[in-house]
Each structure stands twice: as C-alpha cells, then as structure tokens.
Amino acid sequence: MARQSISLTQPNDEWLKNQVHNKEYSSKSELVNDLIRQARNQQVQIDWIKNKLEKAEKSGFTSDTKAQILKQSKDLLNG
Structure with missing residues (x-):
C-alpha cells in the first residue's frame, strides 16, 4: 500500500479521532x-x-x- 503524509485542519483531525475512538473505524487510514x-x-x-x-x-x-430514469439512478446508487 502507498503511504502518504497529509495535513488536516484541527476540526477534521478531531472528527477523525472521534470516529476511531468511537470504534466506527479501527484507524484514521x-x-x-x-x-x-x-x-x-x-x-x-x-x-x-x-x-x-x-x-x-x-x-x-x-x-x-x-420513472425509468429514477429506477436506473436508484439501481446505480445501490450497486
């Protein structure tokens, strides 16, 4: 896997940390x-x-x- 170094704003970093802390994800990556x-x-x-x-x-x-266009859109959204 490629490794990257990124800079985050304080609010974004806090949000990421909270997601990991709340066990939504195992890591920021x-x-x-x-x-x-x-x-x-x-x-x-x-x-x-x-x-x-x-x-x-x-x-x-x-x-x-x-209706057909809407169905096609929903099908695409749902994979």
Whole structure:
C-alpha cells in the first residue's frame, strides 16, 4: 500500500479521532480510505447522470420515462 503524509485542519483531525475512538473505524487510514471509496462511487454516479443528460441534450429528448430514469439512478446508487 502507498503511504502518504497529509495535513488536516484541527476540526477534521478531531472528527477523525472521534470516529476511531468511537470504534466506527479501527484507524484514521481505514476511515480516509472509506471516505475516498465513497467519493469514487459518488463520482461514478455523477458521471452516469452527466452522460445521460448530455445524451438527452444532444438528441433533443429521451425515450426513457421519469420513472425509468429514477429506477436506473436508484439501481446505480445501490450497486
């Protein structure tokens, strides 16, 4: 695993320490990695929505209903 040195603001460092202290995570590293995984997953979702919107804008319309788009979005969110 790659090692990194990062600087944190006091409130962020305290929050991380509290999460570890409350046994939510075993270490700050585990928590930071989890936050990064969550951000990466969110980016996948954002990219999917962005691509759908761009496709719709280029075609002038989409044949998908609101319900279909909502279902696809929820399916993507739930993995």
